Amino acid sequence: MVETEVEKKKRALKVLRILEKYYPHVTGFLQHDTAFHLLIAVILSAQCTDERVNKVTPTLFKKFPTPQAMAAAKQTDVEKLIYSTGFYKAKAKSIIGCSKGIVEKHGGKVPKTLEDLVKLPGVGRKTANVVLSHVWNIPAIVVDTHVKRVSSLLGFTKNTDPAKIEHDLMGLFPQKDWNELNFKLIQHGRKICIARRPQCGECPVSRLCPSSQV
Numbered sequence: 001m002v003e004t005e006v007e008k009k010k011r012a013l014k015v016l017r018i019l020e021k022y023y024p025h026v027t028g029f030l031q032h033d034t035a036f037h038l039l040i041a042v043i044l045s046a047q048c049t050d051e052r053v054n055k056v057t058p059t060l061f062k063k064f065p066t067p068q069a070m071a072a073a074k075q076t077d078v079e080k081l082i083y084s085t086g087f088y089k090a091k092a093k094s095i096i097g098c099s100k101g102i103v104e105k106h107g108g109k110v111p112k113t114l115e116d117l118v119k120l121p122g123v124g125r126k127t128a129n130v131v132l133s134h135v136w137n138i139p140a141i142v143v144d145t146h147v148k149r150v151s152s153l154l155g156f157t158k159n160t161d162p163a164k165i166e167h168d169l170m171g172l173f174p175q176k177d178w179n180e181l182n183f184k185l186i187q188h189g190r191k192i193c194i195a196r197r198p199q200c201g202e203c204p205v206s207r208l209c210p211s212s213q214v
Contacts, residue, residue, distance in 0.1 A: 094122025
């Protein structure tokens, strides 16, 4: 039997409420003190673990704590500090370019709109939405690898493009739940719905998941 959109929305909310109880104290995964620090940390997290980024950023931000300082940094100096995060040359170029954009176009302050954020070097929709939701509690859906995989397995989307997945999830969940949804789906993807070995037998939402192996 084909699931209607109304039925899918009801199921989606049931899933979220269960995950809220299962992961009651999930907050941000990247350590940061300011919007700028989080923005740079998210750029560094591309194809890198949050744990590794959290080891690198204290030293990086001690030397270059502000957009002004980072914008004036030598790329080779930044590369040395972020080397272990991978793709360090491209990331160094991006975070210096991003910092220059913040200084030159936004008076040294991280912009608070998706439109302005995605115009900065190295900042895509995912990165922008992380900053909007985590720093200013602006409703936004973050589609990272975990959200992409989990939302697909749960039958919330048939799309593979992150922007389209974001749109699908926005249509399923009330705006007030978007930020909470980010944390819960990411945590579920890390703990239970693991890419190569999903733990369906331990999954609290398996009965609501069309992909469940139980």
